[in-house]
Amino acid sequence: MARLLPDEWLLRLYIAATYAFVPLAPVALRRRLGRGKEDPARWREKLGEAGLARPDGPLIWLHAVGLGEVLALRGLILALAKQRPDLHFLVTSSVRSSAQVFARNAPPCTQHQFLPLDAMPFVRPFLDHWRPDLSIWAEQDIWPGLVVETHRRGIPLALVNGRMNAGAYASRARVRSVYAALYQRFSMIFAQDRDSARYLEALGAVAPVPVTGSLKASAPVLADQPEERGRTGRAVEGRRLWCAASTHQEDEAVVLAAQARLFAADPHSLLVLAPRDPVRADSIKDAARALGLGVAARSLGEVPGPGDAVYLADSFGEMGLWYRLCPVVFMGGSFGPVSGHNPWEPAHFGAAILHGPNVANFAADYEDFAKAGASHQVNDVPDLIKALGAVDLVETGSSAKRLAVSRLTVADDLAVRLLSLLPDTEAQDA
Template identity: 55%
Template sequence: MPSRAPKGLVLRAYLAASPLIALAGPVILRRRLARGKEDPARMDEKRGYASAPRPEGRLIWLHAVGLGEVLALRGLISAMAQHDPALQFLITSSARSSAQVIGANLPPRTQHQYLPLDAPTYLARFLDHWRPDLSVWAEQELWPGAVVAAHARGIPLALVNARMTDAGFNRRVRAGGLYGDLLARFARITAQDTRSADHLTALGASGVQVTGSLKSAAPPLAADPATLAQAQAAVQGRKVWVAASTHAGDEAQAVAAQAALWQVDPQWLLILAPRDAGRAGVVASQLTEARLPFARRSLGRVPSAGDAVWLADTYGEMGLWYRLASAALIGGGFDAVGGHNPWEAAHFNAAILHGPDTANFLNDYKALHDEVAAVSVPFGKLAEALQDTDLPDIGLRAGQIVHRAAGALDPLAAELLALVRR
């Protein structure tokens, strides 16, 4: 029961100080708005004011922080909706980029809102309006005020797809019992792997289940049909590959590879999609320096026959880029980032290539490599890897894996729905 939930010294101190967040909130939000990190039309959501009505019926509220984590929730929503077609869903996130992408990929009967800042007055507004019947948190971010407020109202809590590295565990241990107090409020906790489950248990969680990653079971990303037809016409006859969710190290490898390929055969076309579209100016300068002609998506251009690169400096269109490409370099592998989600590309039978660093997706890439469905590319070998005649078969095998994963969420969906308030 909520009254028996533990409140150690650190959690009590946090909750006592949390009203100050509302005092600083307007200043914080204005500064973020000035840096382009907030949506001016929806900034009041960060203070708990809803911008959409609550639908009738039972509502499942799901929260994730990162772009990949938010998109992964779609598979779980689909599985729960199959169990109960009358359910309504609310996804919350914090980052503007995640809202832009999920907006183009929302499942049926699903809305998106920004999670309010963790202040009591903001959270009360949010919960008074939405009145969720279940609260599902994904991966590793827990907002203490929101968790405690939901639990105090008798809203069942679940943590799914949890992933915790050794470094993340050490940071939470130093929080002096805060996470143990929060985890005690969750009725169901699932982890991606045994190591994460062990970390959660050591922090105070009980009954943690290992269910694997949600990402491989998420449905394909969407693409606007008219935009797709226009893009397909523009790249017809080209040898198209995509470098997706890239960082600086990935871009250096991709640009060098495309320069080598294009010099030999101008039919090669690279679609370069930086993880942060705000870095497009820097990337554009690198392309100019490499003497690679390019079309910039944010300016409404499609590539001409003389362009070597399509700079995909927009959000929410990865479903379009993956549909055009026969191979995909998944970013984060040539930087100290730990890699990014390979499963989005796998849906479209794109051959998956990645750099050496996959620390954040070790189990995902192991599953792919076990079935020869991905290629690990050493530094300086990307152009060579892209010319491998086995790539089409590698892409097909990756597609088969995600097809099998689609039904794997059914048991988890059933367990979560058993928690829903009646």
């Protein structure tokens, strides 16, 4: 049995308190189900009920909370599998959309489940069923009950792609003893950048925390849909396409205003708008129509006609399609408090990357893009219109692709270190 760590009373209190939530958990999940936030066929996975059989052989369990974080794990999975072809992988996440998109982009020998809620009556059946040989957590999302019980069972823990800004650190520092007790259970912790490493160390991670760069840079290209790409490409042939990806309301106010001016000057202009949350489709249509813009919606099977200025890509799992069709991509989350989204995905397709001023969550990544001449920052509607008409967009896209290709091996060295945590299966067989 793993030894108890000092200064853990808050952690113990948290785990004890979660038992009070157990009777309410099915009720809360059913309410979310009614709002479309849970998968009707799979929501009970969050109660620790496995939806799939455990594969035979060594299993690595990787967890990330949402869509971007889950997709970033694909490069690491491929790097691990390249060195250990006998491995199987379980990926867990919490957000419904992450499962839908991951299903189209999952590496071989990889299964997906929703993470169980963090109470022992749900955690223990999950671990009993899957019996992972190694547990890898990504970025910021760690759950105390799951970490404690995984460690108690002697399963090695690692944290990769660790990311933390000053605000996140300040909120966690109020309960530093909890994070210290959790981080001390991890055999390895790796950070995306030096600031994140410093904050992790201040919260109790064993120093020095190695800096590996972002795993998002090493993720393979998103899946293609050749037949659908052909159909859609024919429908928009002759149009000047640009994409606004992973947008939020603040981004949409800017890109729609820019598109209104572009379309008035050139009716061949077409904005492919892919919101971060397609549930907001109706409000986006209203905003576009208020500016006099015609809208066709992907989810309704519509294709843009000559009078449509916006193609609303309100469907999951098709960003690989849009990035292949659009030579210029504005990355959302950069005009509001979200503080940016992942630029590496469109870069792999040679898209010129545009973004707003708020990219704190990807500050190091966007700094690399700027240094490589692979992106342009825009601060308002006139800036965006100017950038979309820049004569160097083709070269900007080429620079983005070169940069993305140069980072594909980021996960290889990390995989070697993580595999050292696996039990020695040859020794066990002997």
